[in-house]
Amino acid sequence: MELTEEQQKKLQEKLKNLSPEQMQELIKQQCIFCKIISGEIPAKKVLETNNTIAFLDINPANPGHVIVVPKAHHQILPQIPDSEILDLFNSVKKIASAAFEAVDAKGVNILQNNGPAAGQEVPHVHVHVIPRFDEDNFSFTWEPKKLKEEQFDEIQKRILSKIPSSMEKIETALEEKGEVKPRLP
Ligand SMILES: [Zn+2]
Structure with missing residues (x-):
């Protein structure tokens, strides 16, 4: 069913006025x-x-x-x-x-x-x-991306910064191995 320009405008207006709950309900219906x-x-x-x-x-x-x-x-x-x-x-x-x-x-x-x-x-x-199954012609293999050591380090740091609960554990382990400088007290 094609909507006329007028109908589209009305629909957009209606959607704009929906509460987040109503919007969620609409999404569920679809x-x-x-x-x-x-x-x-x-x-x-x-x-x-x-x-x-x-x-x-x-x-x-x-x-x-x-x-x-x-x-x-x-x-x-x-x-x-x-x-x-x-x-x-x-x-x-x-x-x-x-x-x-x-x-x-x-x-x-x-x-x-x-x-x-x-x-x-x-x-x-x-x-x-x-x-x-063996040879089912379905594959999850990929061509590995080439990343430098510094890029791995940077990505590790960024991900860890999003998970404070593991940051401390992992940083402490790295300090013990001497791979990062001890944090300031
Ligand atoms: Zn759903």
Whole structure:
């Protein structure tokens, strides 16, 4: 259905006036995984817990390819509250083992994409569990990027600065090895 210019303007005005909660509700109404969770769209479910469901991927990379999702609509992994992460990854672990055995696989890949640049197609956090077979023509190999020692050091420093709880532990270990100068008292 094409909207007239007038209708588009009205729609944009309406969207601008939505509260964050209303906006979240609207996003949920459009989300294919939320529709699977609510039962509006059928899916071949293979696991359900209080916070998580898992179902067969309709476009599987291999037989036994399962998608595991939190029931709450979060777009990317960092948005999931810590209290829901354990349930999600417990489910991933269960599915990895069950799918592996169900299709008599030789290995399993766990794949979790965040953002379009990473190949995320549905904006609702999901974890792919992909059983693997010898020579199944599916590859995760890449051409390694060449980084200098200083670049590794800089990246390590920047990541650590975002995680203060491990910064101290790791810096202390490096000081003990004499790899960084002791911090001032
Ligand atoms: Zn959703």
